[in-house]
Amino acid sequence: MVEVHELWTLIVSLIVLKLCHWIYQWNNPKCNGKLPPGSMGFPIIGETFELMKPHDALQFSTFLKKRILRHGQLFRTSLFGGKVIISMDNELNMEMAKKNYVPGLKLRIIEDIDLLARKYMEEGATNGYLDVKETASMILIECLAKKVMGEMEPEAAKELALCWRFFPSGWFRFPFNIPGTGLYKMIKARKKMMKLLKETVMKKKASGEEFGEFFNIIFKEMEGGKERMSVENAIEYIYTFFLIANETTPRILATIVKLVSENPKVMHELHKEHAGILGFKTEKGAGLTWEDYKSMTFTQMVINESLRITTTVPTVHRIPEHDIKVGDYTIPAGWTFMGYPSVHYNPEKYDDPFVFSPWRWKGKDLGAIVSKNYIPFGAGPRLCVGADFAKLLMTIFLHHLCRYRFIL
Numbered sequence: 001m002v003e004v005h006e007l008w009t010l011i012v013s014l015i016v017l018k019l020c021h022w023i024y025q026w027n028n029p030k031c032n033g034k035l036p037p038g039s040m041g042f043p044i045i046g047e048t049f050e051l052m053k054p055h056d057a058l059q060f061s062t063f064l065k066k067r068i069l070r071h072g073q074l075f076r077t078s079l080f081g082g083k084v085i086i087s088m089d090n091e092l093n094m095e096m097a098k099k100n101y102v103p104g105l106k107l108r109i110i111e112d113i114d115l116l117a118r119k120y121m122e123e124g125a126t127n128g129y130l131d132v133k134e135t136a137s138m139i140l141i142e143c144l145a146k147k148v149m150g151e152m153e154p155e156a157a158k159e160l161a162l163c164w165r166f167f168p169s170g171w172f173r174f175p176f177n178i179p180g181t182g183l184y185k186m187i188k189a190r191k192k193m194m195k196l197l198k199e200t201v202m203k204k205k206a207s208g209e210e211f212g213e214f215f216n217i218i219f220k221e222m223e224g225g226k227e228r229m230s231v232e233n234a235i236e237y238i239y240t241f242f243l244i245a246n247e248t249t250p251r252i253l254a255t256i257v258k259l260v261s262e263n264p265k266v267m268h269e270l271h272k273e274h275a276g277i278l279g280f281k282t283e284k285g286a287g288l289t290w291e292d293y294k295s296m297t298f299t300q301m302v303i304n305e306s307l308r309i310t311t312t313v314p315t316v317h318r319i320p321e322h323d324i325k326v327g328d329y330t331i332p333a334g335w336t337f338m339g340y341p342s343v344h345y346n347p348e349k350y351d352d353p354f355v356f357s358p359w360r361w362k363g364k365d366l367g368a369i370v371s372k373n374y375i376p377f378g379a380g381p382r383l384c385v386g387a388d389f390a391k392l393l394m395t396i397f398l399h400h401l402c403r404y405r406f407i408l
């Protein structure tokens with residue numbers, strides 16, 4: 001007869017064996033070829049904590065630097081429980097960027113941004129301070145809401161803009177959904193936003209009222225295609241759109257203002273450019289025109305340079321549907337591919353790459369949002385759909401900011 005303690009020993013041994021097997025499998029994931037070198041870190045956690053360590057925003061993280069030294073330009077890791085391939089290889093990033101297809105959308109609005117930027121900047125000047133990130137976020141959401149949803153009831157539009165205040169500036173926080181915590185407030189705000197969006201959509205559908213261009217595009221594409229998108233899915237899509245927009249532009253704009261404030265020569269040149277544009281206006285308070293925007297060449301050089309030097313995050317994200325061969329290695333289907341724009345810091349492509357110098361863009365095509373050596377907005381069919389809009393917003397924001405003297 002088997003003794004109780006023998007049974008326990010057997011159970012524990014089996015559990016330990018299973019655990020060892022699981023850890024082994026975690027560290028040696030299956031692949032129909034050879035995986036790029038790297039480590040999967042601890043089970044589930046992977047190397048997430050190392051990635052999250054704070055680092056200089058104008059440099060790649062120590063996490064990346066160490067792994068590049070150890071494994072080269074292409075390596076594997078695990079982040080947030082997922083299997084990830086990280087690439088610093090520009091040619092591969094451009095190849096990967098060509099994969100997947102999501103229809104592109106381009107938005108162009110100048111009047112709304114001009115009016116809102118002017119209004120907020122005047123308020124800031126009266127108060128004596130301006131929170132660049134929050135102001136940019138307000139302008140962005142107000143403009144997008146109109147462009148996406150069409151005219152909204154003023155109360156609903158106001159409430160929608162207010163909801164964004166509960167969204168964190170950083171996404172890493174303790175995952176406790178307890179009343180009073182940031183996460184709790186954010187989830188509540190998200191629910192409210194979805195409700196507001198749904199109510200607006202339902203009212204407009206019922207009354208046959210016009211949606212904004214973007215919403216029309218989503219519905220037309222979906223209704224014309226094989227699959228119809230449900231209102232819930234469309235709202236989810238719109239919400240994500242707002243989220244992406246709000247997570248990028250205000251943060252970059254705040255960094256631009258910091259870079260400009262720290263570089264008196266750049267600040268001087270910017271003030272000169274905008275004083276010139278204002279000086280040419282015969283009517284006081286006249287709105288900006290497309291020609292004015294196009295004439296802000298130095299501002300656009302500043303924006304291009306800022307995007308180049310501050311993009312230390314991956315800009316090409318793909319989850320390949322099939323295994324992809326890269327030299328000796330295989331990027332397995334289902335893994336997350338993260339391509340970093342290391343080319344932005346390549347001294348062969350940019351002289352003194354760590355120096356902030358807007359003048360290096362002189363004579364270049366400032367309208368281009370992507371080239372083989374410049375990918376802040378990604379590349380390929382999934383290139384950022386808001387790139388032109390973001391550049392327009394940042395340019396007009398800087399124009400109005402430069403009407404005032406400012407310090408950090």
Ligand code: HEM
Pocket residue numbers: 097102103144241244245246248249252314315316317318376377378379380381382383384385386387389390
């Ligand atoms: C300076 C500001 C911005 C930066 C640096 C930026 C950057 C990016 C990057 C790197 C991607 C991924 C491209 C890829 O994987 O190939 C992306 C995608 C996207 N961006 Fe932006 N973005 C910015 C502003 C915006 C704004 C203002 C909007 C909305 C109006 C927006 C909407 C989107 C959307 C919807 C996608 C997904 C496109 C797709 O999957 O096809 N972005 N963006």
